[in-house]
Amino acid sequence: MSAENKSVGLLGVKPLSFGDALSSSRRKNQMIEMASYAQLGTVTAEGFPAVRTVVIRGVLDDQHLLFSTDARSAKVQDLEAQPTAELCWYFALTKEQYRLRGVVTMVGDEEAAQNATLKHERLQMWQKMLPSMRASFVSAAPGQAKPVDSHADLDKYEPQAADINTPSPNFLLMVLTPTRCDYAEFPTVQEDSSKPIHRESILKPARQANRWIHTFDSQTKKWVVRQVNP
Numbered sequence: 001m002s003a004e005n006k007s008v009g010l011l012g013v014k015p016l017s018f019g020d021a022l023s024s025s026r027r028k029n030q031m032i033e034m035a036s037y038a039q040l041g042t043v044t045a046e047g048f049p050a051v052r053t054v055v056i057r058g059v060l061d062d063q064h065l066l067f068s069t070d071a072r073s074a075k076v077q078d079l080e081a082q083p084t085a086e087l088c089w090y091f092a093l094t095k096e097q098y099r100l101r102g103v104v105t106m107v108g109d110e111e112a113a114q115n116a117t118l119k120h121e122r123l124q125m126w127q128k129m130l131p132s133m134r135a136s137f138v139s140a141a142p143g144q145a146k147p148v149d150s151h152a153d154l155d156k157y158e159p160q161a162a163d164i165n166t167p168s169p170n171f172l173l174m175v176l177t178p179t180r181c182d183y184a185e186f187p188t189v190q191e192d193s194s195k196p197i198h199r200e201s202i203l204k205p206a207r208q209a210n211r212w213i214h215t216f217d218s219q220t221k222k223w224v225v226r227q228v229n230p
């Protein structure tokens with residue numbers, strides 16, 4: 001963790017909780033759009049890993065990661081059979097990587113009806129989407145074979161629209177609740193402007209590589225953190 005990312009207690013410097021570290025990383029990287037892109041890994045029915053990019057649209061209570069997807073997509077089938085997943089989130093500006101492992105809860109119409117907080121989060125997410133994104137949830141299912149003549153006549157194109165106040169039943173709020181977070185920060189370098197040629201060998205490291213594993217102990221219901229070699 002960078003100096004700003006640590007708190008000093010009576011026993012010296014101690015790492016922040018992963019939730020606090022993550023919120024600091026998000027804040028420092030918020031000016032770059034790509035900082036909300038993360039890679040979600042699931043396991044297919046055949047046992048293959050399947051990884052794809054998703055947009056992280058929020059973090060609830062400093063630890064539940066929120067994103068959305070189409071109920072008809074392959075990742076939903078994977079998660080119905082095996083709800084565990086890993087999200088790999090890299091912050092390019094601060095060179096930090098979070099690998100968040102846990103269980104994914106999928107919130108559609110039925111689940112939203114039973115939980116006011118999740119219903120609210122799902123509706124907000126739906127309303128903040130671009131109209132074209134919303135429309136994709138009421139049009140052809142992702143991953144299905146595309147009809148051969150689908151581009152034949154653009155004049156026949158009719159824009160799809162989806163009701164802004166009623167999420168499509170295909171629209172799922174996805175909640176990853178981590179039980180493990182592997183957090184690593186990678187070295188950053190400071191350019192030495194007094195030197196004429198900026199080669200790697202004369203760049204001064206501003207920060208060493210560091211790595212912490214945070215695990216949730218289900219017995220004590222507490223997070224445990226240990227530092228490991230990067």
Ligand SMILES: Cc1cc2nc3c(=O)[nH]c(=O)nc-3n(C[C@H](O)[C@H](O)[C@H](O)COP(=O)(O)O)c2cc1C
Pocket residue numbers: 037050051052053054055056067068069070073074075076142143
């Ligand atoms: C920048 C970017 C952001 C994306 N965001 C999402 C997202 O938030 N949710 C989603 O389901 N798919 C998103 N996708 C598409 C997925 O990466 C993937 O192609 C799609 O969901 C189908 O995946 P699946 O067949 O494994 O379910 C995004 C793709 C890119 C390139």
